[in-house]
Amino acid sequence: MPSKRATMSWNTLISAYSVCCDPNNAMATFARMAAAGEALPDAVTWTTLLSAHARCGKHPVVLELFGDMHRSGCEGNAESVAVALSACPYAGDLALAKGRAIHGYGVAKGVVRGYLFVTNSLVCMYGKLGKMDDAREVFREAGERNTVTWNALITSYAAAGMCDEALNVLVRMEQRGGMVAPNVMSWSAVIGGFASSGDNERALELFRRMQQQWLSPNVVTLATVLSACTEQLAVRLGREVHADAIRSMVDRHSLVANGLINMYAKCGRVADARTVFDGMKSRDLVSWNSMLAGYGMHGLCDDALAVFTDMAEAKVDPDGVTFVAVLSACSHAGRVSEGRRLFDQMILEHKISPSMEHYTCMVDLLGRAGLLKEASEFIETMPMGADLCVWGALLNSCRIHGDAAMAEATIAKALQAGVVTTGNHTLITNLYAACGMWDDSKRVRVMTREAGLRKNPGQSWVEVKNKVFAFMAGSVPPSMPRAEDVFRVLDDLYREMDDQRRAIEEDHIGVGRERRDEHGVGPLAQLDVQDLVADPPPGGPLVGVGEEGDAAREGLPVDEVQGRGRRHRPDVGPLGEAPAEDLELDRRHAAGGGDQDAGPPRPGGAGARRRLLLRGHCTCELRWLYVLEMKRQLSEITEGRWEVIAALTPLDRKLSRRGTRKAGVSWRNKQQ
Structure with a gap:
């Protein structure tokens, strides 16, 4: 008869392999135990073997071993049931069926009631499978609940996207008091749930x-x-x-x-x-990719390539995300040859198949450099059909270089592919208007309406006193304080802008306000100055950011309002994609600055008014000619020291995710 000591010895050895996350040796030891015949596996043996595989994420093997245990005649115990339940959510299409079967097995063996860790496993299993009614029922029927039980229900609600229910359970947990109180895990689950669902403000x-x-x-x-x-x-x-x-x-x-x-x-x-x-x-691949993406989105190509070289020297193999970052950096910096070399290196040396993101970066790289025909031909060679981002990158390049014919041809191809959105129609509409081709602009707008496409309203944010206020174009947030004062300031700014640009509009456009309204040029969108007037931090700069849509494009940044340094980045979208020189200039201005090399004259005078006007956004139809005129005037005022660089706005947020800059005007010192 097998001795008790022999069984315990085998179990101890299997347990050691389990703790070390070595399921292969644990399984080999189990096989040797069965072959030796001097000891029979008991419930502890099977549970230890199940745990060894569960720790290493081998969930299908866990369920197979649980079935083998049952067929061997060993009834198992509460611990083995709990381990098997933890593996059920990863069983694919049969996950729920297997989970219910093991639940029923546990009830039949009497290892559910009175075993709190089994109750916790049941709540987690049903929660991960999205069966919140079952999870709630198990929680309700539990005779005893500890912090883990409450956290299991909170986590299940949060994972299912039912964040309000998760918060309600957290509040109930707080109200109970006693030994069971919310801990870091409780709060982290609720915060993570709101963040995952996009409600970052609540998080x-x-x-x-x-x-x-x-x-x-x-x-x-x-x-x-x-x-x-x-x-x-x-x-x-x-x-x-x-x-x-x-x-x-x-x-x-x-x-x-x-x-x-x-x-x-x-x-x-x-x-x-x-x-x-x-x-x-120590840095992992995510660390390198994050730093590369940071340099890439700001167009700091040399820094990005230096990090890429350091990454190779550190023996870290790049992946597809790595090359998206470096290609984006080359695109923003206009480094066509470098971008082509990296694209070929990705395919030939690293054996990485290009994805849609890589093709988008290459189209953007060629288009920004003015190689529009080559970019169009590159799209034709893609092994997969171009998506919205690829066509949008080419359209944006057409707008940058003023090629209306190529833009319309691109729209026609995109229409055939069925990927045209309101944003792309708006791009070509504004391009026609900027070139003074009003009839063509109106024709595309009519096509947009007939196609049933509508623009999503844009949104902007401003951070004040560690609180982020979000609002949309054409609407007043309910929480907006002293709205009358805000709009009074806006009216003053609008008048100053109109005074500065009226001459340019009349001289170069020759179109009355009625004609412009006919082509969709409405009033400027509401500004993110809601708290600037209400209760701004004394002497502190405000950071305003615009998101996608017309609200961001038409938002007017306030510079030097009521004697305060106003730092506004209209070209920074939700991913913060702004030219590096813009950010450096903004830092100098935000500091209240006396740095005379950071831009034209700050206090008062024509220079300040022109900067205020340029740092805002002209209406779409006027932007091109307006920038050209202001470039000429600034050249006269500053004796050629400064130049204006216009970056156009992609209207689709997905384009922004591929590294396309938001609209804005930045200053660059030729002497630097």
């Missing part, structure tokens, strides 16, 4: 509430909050989160550090992103 609000509970965030919480700060461009709060990470000594954890690099880069703080990158003890 940040809950993070502040969590801090008021004197709970120290963990790395998962910090990474989630940094992601929300990135989406909201809430750089001030992001810096506070960075400080929390330093105090908790987790700022060099890869999950947190990667989030910091991404947040700083997309908020325009590329130098801060590089500081975090340089301070990392």
Whole structure:
């Protein structure tokens, strides 16, 4: 008869392999145990073997072994049922059926009631499978609940996108008091749920509430909050989160550090992103890609290529995301030959098949360089059909170079492919209008209406006192304080702009306001100055950002309002894609600046008014001729020291995700 000592010895050896996450040796030891015949596997043996595979993510094997255990005549125990339940969500189409079967098996064996860890596994399983009614029923019938049980239900609601229900459970948990109280895991689950569903404002609000509970965030919480700060461009709060990470000594954890690099880069703080990158003890592929993407989105090609070289020297193999970042950098910097070399290197040396993102970058690279015909031919050679981003990149290049014929031909090809949206129609409409081809502009607008396409309203944000206010064009937010004062300031600004550009409109366009309204040139959209008037931080610059659509394009940034340094980046979208020289100039102006090499004269006078006018956005039909005229006037005023560089606005947010700059006007010193 097999001895008890022999069985325990085999179990101990299998358990050691399980703890070391070595399922292969655990399985081999189990086979040797069965072959030796001196000891029979018991419930502990099977449970240990199940745990060894579950720890390593081999969930299908876990379910197979659970079936083998049942067929061998071993009834198992509560622990084995809990391990098997944890593997059910990964069983594919049969996940729910297997989960219910194991649930029924556990009830029949009497290992559900009275075993809290089995209850917790059931709640997690049903929650991961999206069966919240079943998860709630198991939770309700549980005779005993601990913090893990509550967290399992909260996590299940958050994972299913039912964030309000998750928050309600958290509130109920708080109200119960006693030994069961929300911990970091509870708050992190709810914050992560709101962030994943796109409600970043609620996520940040809950993070502040969590801090008021004197709970120290963990790395998962910090990474989630940094992601929300990135989406909201809430750089001030992001810096506070960075400080929390330093105090908790987790700022060099890869999950947190990667989030910091991404947040700083997309908020325009590329130098801060590089500081975090340089301070990392070890860097993974995500770290390198985040830093490359940061340089790429700001057109810092030399820095991006230097990081790419360092990455190769560090023996880190690039992936497709890496080449999207470096190709985007080459596109913004106009480095055509370098971009072609990297594209070929990706295919020939690294054996990476180009994706739609890579083709989009190449089309953008060729188009920005004025090689419109070559870009169009490149699209024809793509192995897959071009999507909206590819056609949009070519259309934007047509607009940059004023090639209306190529733009209309591109629209015709995109129509055949069935990927044209309102944004692309608007691009060619504005291109015709900018060239003074009003009849063609009207014809395309009529085609847009007949096709049933409608423009999505644009949205803008402004961060004030660590709170981000969002509002849409043509509407007043309910929470907007002192709206009358805001619009009074806007009216004054509109009048000043009209005074400055009226002569240009009359001389170069020759079209009355009625004619412009006929072609869709409406009033400028509402400005993100809602809190500038209400309660601005004393002496502190405000950061306003515009998103997609006409609201961002037509938003008017206020410079030097009521004696305050106003830092506004109209060309920074939700991904923070702005030319580096714009950001540097903005920093100098935001500091209140006396740096006379940062732009034309700041205080008062024609120079300040022209800068105010240029830093705003002209209506679409006037932008081209307006920029040319202002370039001529500025050349006379500053004796040729400064030039104006116009970057046009893509109306589709997806184009912005591929590295296309938002509309704006920046200054570049020829002497630098």
